[in-house]
Amino acid sequence: LLSISQVAAATGLTVRAVRHYHACGLLAEPPRDRSGYRRYGATDIIALVRIRTLASAGVPLARIKTLLEGTPAEYTESLRTVDEDLRLRIRALEQHRRDLAQLDDPERLCLPAAAADVQDRLRAIGLSERTLAHFRDGWILVAAISPEEIEEAAAWTYRWLDDETYRRLLLEVDAAADWSPEDPRLEALAEAAVDLDERIRAEEGDQAEFNGYQDGSSRSLLNTFNAVASPAWGRLDELIAQIRSGRDHPETVADRLRTTSG
Amino acid sequence: LLSISQVAAATGLTVRAVRHYHACGLLAEPPRDRSGYRRYGATDIIALVRIRTLASAGVPLARIKTLLEGTPAEYTESLRTVDEDLRLRIRALEQHRRDLAQLDDPERLCLPAAAADVQDRLRAIGLSERTLAHFRDGWILVAAISPEEIEEAAAWTYRWLDDETYRRLLLEVDAAADWSPEDPRLEALAEAAVDLDERIRAEEGDQAEFNGYQDGSSRSLLNTFNAVASPAWGRLDELIAQIRSGRDHPETVADRLRTTSG
DNA sequence: TTGCTCCTCACGTCACGTGAGGTGGC
DNA sequence: TTGCTCCTCACGTCACGTGAGGTGGC
Numbered sequence: 001l002l003s004i005s006q007v008a009a010a011t012g013l014t015v016r017a018v019r020h021y022h023a024c025g026l027l028a029e030p031p032r033d034r035s036g037y038r039r040y041g042a043t044d045i046i047a048l049v050r051i052r053t054l055a056s057a058g059v060p061l062a063r064i065k066t067l068l069e070g071t072p073a074e075y076t077e078s079l080r081t082v083d084e085d086l087r088l089r090i091r092a093l094e095q096h097r098r099d100l101a102q103l104d105d106p107e108r109l110c111l112p113a114a115a116a117d118v119q120d121r122l123r124a125i126g127l128s129e130r131t132l133a134h135f136r137d138g139w140i141l142v143a144a145i146s147p148e149e150i151e152e153a154a155a156w157t158y159r160w161l162d163d164e165t166y167r168r169l170l171l172e173v174d175a176a177a178d179w180s181p182e183d184p185r186l187e188a189l190a191e192a193a194v195d196l197d198e199r200i201r202a203e204e205g206d207q208a209e210f211n212g213y214q215d216g217s218s219r220s221l222l223n224t225f226n227a228v229a230s231p232a233w234g235r236l237d238e239l240i241a242q243i244r245s246g247r248d249h250p251e252t253v254a255d256r257l258r259t260t261s262g
Numbered sequence: 263l264l265s266i267s268q269v270a271a272a273t274g275l276t277v278r279a280v281r282h283y284h285a286c287g288l289l290a291e292p293p294r295d296r297s298g299y300r301r302y303g304a305t306d307i308i309a310l311v312r313i314r315t316l317a318s319a320g321v322p323l324a325r326i327k328t329l330l331e332g333t334p335a336e337y338t339e340s341l342r343t344v345d346e347d348l349r350l351r352i353r354a355l356e357q358h359r360r361d362l363a364q365l366d367d368p369e370r371l372c373l374p375a376a377a378a379d380v381q382d383r384l385r386a387i388g389l390s391e392r393t394l395a396h397f398r399d400g401w402i403l404v405a406a407i408s409p410e411e412i413e414e415a416a417a418w419t420y421r422w423l424d425d426e427t428y429r430r431l432l433l434e435v436d437a438a439a440d441w442s443p444e445d446p447r448l449e450a451l452a453e454a455a456v457d458l459d460e461r462i463r464a465e466e467g468d469q470a471e472f473n474g475y476q477d478g479s480s481r482s483l484l485n486t487f488n489a490v491a492s493p494a495w496g497r498l499d500e501l502i503a504q505i506r507s508g509r510d511h512p513e514t515v516a517d518r519l520r521t522t523s524g
Numbered sequence: 525t526t527g528c529t530c531c532t533c534a535c536g537t538c539a540c541g542t543g544a545g546g547t548g549g550c
Numbered sequence: 551t552t553g554c555t556c557c558t559c560a561c562g563t564c565a566c567g568t569g570a571g572g573t574g575g576c
Contacts, residue, residue, distance in 0.1 A: 002406050010406035035574050037530055042399030046368045057358040086359050093352050096319040106308045137304030144264050144272035297548050299556055
């Protein structure tokens with residue numbers, strides 16, 4: 001009764017799609033006329049509209065086949081699953097719209113919300129954009145290496161930004177980016193950093209320390225990372241490590257000197 | 263700094279996808295370490311998150327490439343288009359959910375709303391499910407052959423269902439499905455159908471007639487379709503055609519008889 | 525004869541998935 | 551030595567799109 005292009009037009013499918021559904025076994029081959037042309041009836045249109053409805057809902061053709069061949073109970077259950085999938089995909093697309101709106105804001109897009117909040121406060125405090133970008137990259141690297149720690153570390157930094165000594169130290173570190181690595185002010189800065197470190201350790205307990213979120217690999221990575229960005233920062237990290245080990249293990253250092261000289 | 267599996271994990275991509283983006287020219291190849299391993303930095307993660315955001319919003323990779331390489335104006339315009347696409351896709355998915363809920367109701371899924379409304383009224387009037395299914399298939403076939411007419415035809419039928427004579431005629435046609443094609447009651451039924459046809463023509467004007475929505479091809483298709491479903495219906499269509507041509511062109515028929523006998 | 529619809533291969537597309545076979549540091 | 555991560559081909563997948571070459575009714 002109907003030609004393949006007529007059923008295609010009536011169902012909103014392409015001729016090729018209808019033939020594909022025959023090839024997949026999704027739709028039985030209809031009778032042919034004497035020219036070998038397929039001739040379709042109303043039931044074929046009904047079947048095709050059902051297939052189209054499921055396919056455009058994102059159901060793979062193989063699953064449509066088993067779904068249509070299954071028992072009524074399986075069928076009903078499958079439809080429920082498909083509907084739930086659609087609901088979730090709608091939610092996902094809505095999320096993608098929000099993500100898209102932040103495409104030019106890598107802080108929000110690539111960082112956990114807590115770290116992005118820290119960045120906003122650092123910007124408000126007056127850190128340079130260059131240093132902010134460096135810190136952002138630092139957060140990203142640490143998040144990539146040890147994602148479990150990042151939330152807590154960000155929350156920790158956020159809290160200590162209430163401390164004025166910490167804020168002033170950060171501003172000085174910002175300014176130090178362009179200093180020579182031999183600049184004598186770096187030693188004072190390192191001393192101040194370790195002082196703050198010890199005060200924090202006293203207030204928060206031993207498990208939290210300045211830069212305490214960095215496990216071994218994160219810390220050495222960040223040291224390299226800082227040194228590449230600014231030789232002065234590289235030197236600063238070295239000085240901090242020296243002062244800290246001097247204060248933490250004075251006897252060990254003495255022992256080591258003895259061993260070396262002996 | 264970071265290995266390919268670390269950036270993959272950090273961005274929610276697969277290792278293969280990252281390599282694919284290199285191959286597509288979407289992401290520059292990073293430097294290699296002495297083992298030939300790719301080493302990534304924070305900016306790579308930012309770039310990958312941007313690519314992922316666009317790709318999972320359904321933007322083809324080729325378009326992401328031109329989009330990221332374009333001018334700021336093109337870029338902003340592209341983002342607007344992408345967002346609009348997302349909005350439309352969400353609407354489409356919501357429509358698919360509604361379609362899915364009607365998957366077991368071919369009348370609503372395959373027919374224009376007006377025709378589905380007619381079917382509901384025919385069911386209320388008391389037509390058998392068999393005849394209703396036949397009518398439904400008839401609507402589908404006519405809609406496939408001449409989709410422009412179907413809306414008007416359905417509206418027409420809907421209006422005339424207010425007429426009691428029409429309703430009784432439909433119920434008798436329903437009952438006639440199982441009659442023998444030689445049943446003498448078919449002639450009375452055909453006479454009644456043509457009577458109604460003439461009354462409708464008088465009331466609505468010549469352009470509207472009983473079954474007036476059927477153009478030539480639709481009518482011959484429906485006649486075949488009826489005859490296959492029920493021999494009695496096939497005979498009924500023949501009788502209607504005979505009576506109608508007898509009333510419309512009495513002299514022509516007489517002429518033809520003279521010609522044949524001469 | 526020309527134009528249109530239909531037919532059947534069969535290769536192309538898109539964004540990767542999935543082994544196949546091999547290398548380098550612990 | 552073993553196990554793990556990485557590397558580069560290269561073929562597979564899914565739902566068709568797109569010619570390629572041919573047929574049949576007006």
